Amino acid sequence: QVLLVESGGGLVQTGGSLRLSCTASGSIFSFTHVSWYRQAPGKTRELVASIPRSGETTYVDSVKGRFTISRDNTNTTVYLQMNNLKPDDTAVYYCRGVVNALTDSWGQGTQVTVSS
Numbered sequence: 001q002v003l004l005v006e007s008g009g010g011l012v013q014t015g016g017s018l019r020l021s022c023t024a025s026g027s028i029f030s031f032t033h034v035s036w037y038r039q040a041p042g043k044t045r046e047l048v049a050s051i052p053r054s055g056e057t058t059y060v061d062s063v064k065g066r067f068t069i070s071r072d073n074t075n076t077t078v079y080l081q082m083n084n085l086k087p088d089d090t091a092v093y094y095c096r097g098v099v100n101a102l103t104d105s106w107g108q109g110t111q112v113t114v115s116s
Contacts, residue, residue, distance in 0.1 A: 002026040002105055004034075004095050009110030012085055016114070020080040022095030022107060027075050029053055031097035031105075034078045036069060038091035038112075045094070051078060062088070085114045 008020040020036065028034055035050040049059045049069040057069050068081040078095060092109040099105075 002028075002030050002097060004097055004105050004107040006093065006095050006107040006110040009093060009112045011113045011115065013115050014086060016085050017081070017083045018085065018112060020082065020093055020095075020110060020112070022078040022080075024076050024078075024097065028071060028078060028097065029075055031099055034071075034095060034097045036078075036080045037094045037096060038089075039094070039109075040088075040091040043091075046091075048093070049080060082112070085112075087114045087116045090114050 003025040005023050006020060008018060010018060012018055033050050033052040036048045037045050038048050039045040047060060048063055049067055051057045051069045051071060059067060066084045071078045090113050092111050094109045095107045097105045
């Protein structure tokens with residue numbers, strides 16, 4: 001099983017930027033798609049962005065125009081570039097790789113805190 005590890009979280013002021021990384025122990029092409037989720041305190045986990053093995057990336061409306069999901073040329077890392085951050089973006093961010101309907105892999109999460 002390919003394992004995923006997130007990094008890049010931290011504390012940033014409103015309007016600032018962060019880049020999250022989701023690094024796989026193998027090729028991310030072992031997944032049909034890789035997604036970033038987030039979970040704020042007291043809220044359910046929310047799908048933020050997805051990048052498929054082929055096809056277009058997708059985003060939740062609240063981050064469109066501010067966040068960009070991409071993968072590196074070695075196909076082992078998926079990034080989430082987050083610009084113009086807002087306090088509502090504060091959450092633990094997780095990456096998830098989906099192999100099929102029954103098999104997926106989650107990272108341990110990385111905290112993003114946006115101060116007002």
